[in-house]
Amino acid sequence: MNERLLQFIWQFQYFNKQRLTTSQGESLQILKPGAWNHHQGPDFSEATIRIGDTTWVGNIEIHILSSDWYKHRHAGDKHYANIILHVVWEEDTPVYDANGYPFPCFVLQQQVPKHLLQRYAQMMESHVTLPCHSFLPALPELSWIAWKERLAAERLERRSERALALYRQSNGHWEEVFWWMLSANFGIHVNANLFQSVAQSLPLTLIARHRNRLDQLEALLLGQANLLSASYTDIHAVLLQKEHVFLTKKYGLQPVNCQPAFLRMRPAAFPTVRLAQLAMLISHSGHLFSQVKELEHLATARKLFTVTAGDYWNDHYRFDHLTVCRPKQLGIKMIENILINTVIPVLFACGSYEKEERYKDKAVQWLSQLPPEQNKLTENWKQLHVPNESALDSQALIELTNHYCTHKRCLDCAVGNSILKS
Secondary structure (H helix, E strand, O other): OOHHHHHHHHHOOOOOOOOOEOOOOOEEEEEEOOEEOOOOOOOEEEEEEEEOOEEEEEEEEEEEEOOHHHHOOOOOOHHHOOEEEEEEEEOOOOOEOOOOOEOOEEEOOOOOOHHHHHHHHHHHOOOOOOOOHHHOOOOOHHHHHHHHHHHHHHHHHHHHHHHHHHHHHOOOOHHHHHHHHHHHHHOOOOOHHHHHHHHHOOOHHHHHOOOOOHHHHHHHHHHHOOOOOOOOOOHHHHHHHHHHHHHHHHHOOOOOOOOOOOOOOOHHHOHHHHHHHHHHHHHHOOOHHHHHHHOOOHHHHHHHOOOEOOHHHHHEEEOOEEOOOOOOEOOHHHHHHHHHHHHHHHHHHHHHHHOOHHHHHHHHHHHHHOOOOOOHHHHHHHHOOOOOOOHHHHHHHHHHHHHHHOOOOHHHOHHHHHHHHO
16 A cells, blocks of 8 residues: 555545544545645645534545654644544554644545455556556547547647757747757657757858758758768768868857767668758758748648758768669658657647647647557557557557556556546
């Protein structure tokens, strides 16, 4: 038994409420269990109970053992002066108020259904990723839809925090935030930090001056990413090196203190290719985030990010390595990845900060229209008959796994609640 489980049982009244009595033998009726208090003070506030013929309004404190009242030093604490009922799992000692009168005490141990305790123990003792796997799907379809919508909103709020932190770092410039996060997204996981550092070393005001020169954009991005420091024979590579040397002197640039990674990576995702695609995107689109905010349809957003790297990259993945001719167009999956992991979170963060509900609504709408992400995590849920039909679903399931299941927050989860009360 733990105190959080007791709070859960009291909050939802998951116990036998027939012919209740206090440990002092007086009849007890729970008219209102109170509001769970997440801050300092009693566990539940504004509760209403009837003891004997008297109705009481006040606070409820919950402990495993009644002696925890003294162990937690509540005696004499003004925050606990208005306790009308002490709810415990086991009463091992009487507890008295400041005037020496015993607190009314209610013992839960014999009132809680055994199946609830057994199911909770089973989930807490599980060693698999999804502790409730043997009970799934657990929720009816409509309840799953509502729960996933809430989880997706939680994930958007969580991811907005990063965008808002960057917004403060950029001195209130959403275009700059979008540029930084978009660049990190182009680097995927392995080169994300490098790509963001490159973007932060190249302010948008600087980038804007060279939008009409693709070779200079490539020189800036590849040079800042330490991809132009070797000795090359390709004419294009030599040209970019010269441009980067010139631009470095002109703007006083310093390449980032990080080396790009190529190991165990598909050639199409090489940092050289991704930065060349990013350069082409910049050359085609000014004020990208302003455009995103005004777009109405997801299809238009997809089109905005459909770019192909410059001609040199048709038969190259790296400098000085000729390959079969294949234009390096940004793939559909990568575009969807950018929409899910950059466009939608920044749009949602901007809507939250500026109190523009239309941006937030559009972010959620686009998330529901995008196809679901497919990975090992979402496959686990699918095998347990939990649908994954859109990016909203997959983002919700990622949030559920990473921030509920992994930490065994079953008491805070709609699925866990359903399993325990059924």
